[in-house]
Amino acid sequence: MPRPVAHAHLGEMITETVAAHPSRPALRERVDDAWKVITYRELQERVDAVATALIERGVRHGDRVAIFSRNRPAWTVVDLAAIGIGAVVVPIYQTSTPKQARHILADSATSVVFAEGADEADRIAQVRHELPDLVDVITFDPVDGYTGYTDLTATTPDADTLTTRRAQVSGDDVASIIYTSGTTGDPKGVVLSHGAFTSEIAAVLSFFDITEHDHSLCFLPLAHALERAWTFVVLTVGAMNTYWSDARTVADAMPLARPTLMVSVPRLYEKVYSVAHEQAAASPLKNRIFTWAVATGRRAQAAGRHRGPWLNAQLRLADRLVLRNIREAIGGPKTVLASGGAPLRQEVEEFFHAAGILVCQGYGLTEAAPLISFNSPDAFRFGTVGRVMPGSEFRIGDEGEILYRGPNVMLGYHNLPDATAESMTEDGWLRTGDIGEIDADGFLTITDRMKDIIVTAGGKNVAPGPIEGELASDPLIEYAVVLGDNRPCLTVLVRPNLPGLEGFAKQAAIAFDDAHELLSHERITEEIRARIAKVSEGLANHEKIREFEVIEDGMTMENGMLTPTLKVRRRAVEQKFRDKVESMYERIRARRK
The missing domain is CATH 3.40.50.12780 (ANL, N-terminal domain)
Known part of the structure; x- marks a missing residue:
């Protein structure tokens, strides 16, 4: 307890x-x-x-x-x-x-x-x-x-x-x-x-051995419930909190500050993982050494205390060649290294574990201040978000929705009694809006999201509906689908309004044989880009649209992209146009290099 x-x-x-x-x-x-x-x-x-x-x-x-x-x-x-x-x-x-x-x-x-x-x-x-x-x-x-x-x-x-x-x-x-x-x-x-926050402090300290000699790197925005609640934990034990104002330069902060404690969103871990693999791919020899070292680390972790002298010798060599560099990339050994705000891929968890670093993935909502479940050193399972917070409980409700009840559940939404009632069951369970499964040992796996909220790789919540509505109000756009779940930023797929395109083309003196020809015209593409940028101007930085692609296919119930109530099945759309989606993010990555 x-x-x-x-x-x-x-x-x-x-x-x-x-x-x-x-x-x-x-x-x-x-x-x-x-x-x-x-x-x-x-x-x-x-x-x-x-x-x-x-x-x-x-x-x-x-x-x-x-x-x-x-x-x-x-x-x-x-x-x-x-x-x-x-x-x-x-x-x-x-x-x-x-x-x-x-x-x-x-x-x-x-x-x-x-x-x-x-x-x-x-x-x-x-x-x-x-x-x-x-x-x-x-x-x-x-x-x-x-x-x-x-x-x-x-x-x-x-x-x-x-x-x-x-x-x-x-x-x-x-x-x-x-x-x-x-x-x-x-x-x-x-x-x-x-009490919502103090109950979490008690829960975390019952599973992690944090002392006044530890120190944490505070780089996620304190306006985010995760960093704020974690700061309360750090200060409760008398540890040191190092403040870093620009999350974009946290890679510079980690080796400088060398924290023993840190909570992050998956984006940081994904970046370290990607950079390590890119560097290894520089030559066939480097790649073979890297692959061998990570595999050796995995075998050593799986063997635990039972690994023999030969595996120990291999591990020492793997550590000297590769694994210690991975630890140095995140500022050295850690007492606690946690991930939340968005899903962390299992291969990334296993990669860090091979280097002797356990990333404890957890799950929560602002409505739960925000902790619901978490992995810990003595109880973890990769691919899951851990077990329920002590003193609390969760269960799977209708349509597979995760329901949660505990001392850290919100008192309600301010000035919104109807929304509060919709988010809670009559007997006090919080409707998370996420779909999941609980295994026989109590570990929770998130399988889907019921709420139409995008959670970026940076852990920012974005309501796509208003942005899509603003874009669709433009006479050149029939509808728009904003994407960005577990991605570094937002992109959008737009289906142009063909009659609107024709009218614009005539005004702009653009020659064309039919409206479909206009979809690939450079002048039309730039006009759509400008109009998307105009909508983005009034949005917060994490809500801005960074790239777009034009699609011609319609969305119907028959092709599986609309629900019976005519809501967009965002995941189905992303899967249908996955080549265009990957192309958008590839262009974004290229610009950032």
């Missing part, structure tokens, strides 16, 4: 950690080619100062405090300060557009926003007239006309007031509202309690 967690709410955990490890490094970031470190005692001092400043600015129990920034130590300071006095933290992805930020701030009735700098403050300023509840915008970086974060950290803590406010917070209180994409296009606010 889970190791008990003494604190009743998240705000108490930092106080307990400071008492046990005041001089240990807590938060670290890279500044001017050097590490800037904050100890746990210094972290507590900053949290107390910011918490006092928030109280002085009128933040009450239950008020919303938003954080609109990349990863940085100040993100966590504000997070702990706000939830510690009973405020509710509302994360906003730093890549959000003004429209997206407006929806989140308005729906949550946020009163205070911490913005990273001038760019984020400007995006809020563009929509501030639509935010009657917003009282204060504070910036982490100095910006003229705005109160700065450093002004708050200079506040003298009011110990008596803080003690009173913190005593009023309980594990049942709301800690955060995290907005996640929905099929309607507008993000839904997932309401999560303190």
